[in-house]
Amino acid sequence: DIQMTQSPSTLSASIGDRVTITCRASQDITFWLAWYQQKPGKAPKLLIYKASRLESGVPPRFSGSGFGTEFTLTISSLQPDDFSTYYCQQYKSSLITFGQGTRLEIK
Amino acid sequence: HLVESGGAVVQPGGSLRLSCAASGFTFDDFAMHWVRQPPGKSLEWVALISWGGETAYYADSVKGRFIISRDNTENSLHLQMNRLRPEDTAFYYCVKDIASDGPSSGGGYSDHWGQGALVTVSS
Numbered sequence: 001d002i003q004m005t006q007s008p009s010t011l012s013a014s015i016g017d018r019v020t021i022t023c024r025a026s027q028d029i030t031f032w033l034a035w036y037q038q039k040p041g042k043a044p045k046l047l048i049y050k051a052s053r054l055e056s057g058v059p060p061r062f063s064g065s066g067f068g069t070e071f072t073l074t075i076s077s078l079q080p081d082d083f084s085t086y087y088c089q090q091y092k093s094s095l096i097t098f099g100q101g102t103r104l105e106i107k
Numbered sequence: 108h109l110v111e112s113g114g115a116v117v118q119p120g121g122s123l124r125l126s127c128a129a130s131g132f133t134f135d136d137f138a139m140h141w142v143r144q145p146p147g148k149s150l151e152w153v154a155l156i157s158w159g160g161e162t163a164y165y166a167d168s169v170k171g172r173f174i175i176s177r178d179n180t181e182n183s184l185h186l187q188m189n190r191l192r193p194e195d196t197a198f199y200y201c202v203k204d205i206a207s208d209g210p211s212s213g214g215g216y217s218d219h220w221g222q223g224a225l226v227t228v229s230s
Binding site: 001032034036038042043044045046049055087089091092093094095096097098099100101 | 140142149150151152155164166167200205209210211214215216217218220221222223
């Protein structure tokens with residue numbers, strides 16, 4: 001199976017900060033990567049697919065980049081609603097796998 | 108719209124069947140998944156079934172114990188869970204793929220999730 005490793009596990013930041021979350025795959029997944037945001041008690045919400053494509057309705061302060069084994073999710077200017085947990089997910093293989101999550105908290 | 112049902116408390120070694128009622132989209136155009144999340148922990152993909160039900164994939168942790176199925180006449184998705192273990196305790200989400208066969212047809216990620224059903228495996 002393809003293992004996905006996110007870093008950091010927890011990130012403390014302030015409103016207006018630019019933050020970056022990294023996701024590494026254990027093997028080449030080209031651009032078959034998605035990012036989700038999850039708030040407590042809620043189902044995950046799709047933000048980014050195909051590594052860099054913004055899902056409809058997602059604010060443009062969110063962006064994704066990367067190819068192969070290393071990927072990033074960037075939030076250009078943190079808003080109060082962005083303090084959540086973020087997950088990457090590979091879909092290169094039909095045995096889909098998620099990263100362990102990054103919790104973004106208010107500093 | 109995806110609504111899960113069937114969550115319950117069950118003893119180790121027992122069985123349980125989860126169901127998911129789908130509406131608001133053409134159900135038999137899309138592959139479907141089950142994804143689970145133990146309380147306070149990370150997401151884990153469980154299983155994928157193609158649009159017609161002919162092809163299914165399972166995570167190693169559930170292979171041989173769980174069976175994913177669908178009824179396109181009823182717009183429903185199911186997960187039969189057998190030989191349950193305490194580590195199967197989780198919220199189980201019914202999830203819609205963006206394509207008909209998941210990764211093999213250019214999909215594999217999900218644009219709609221249900222709200223989850225809690226399965227607790229405990230004596």
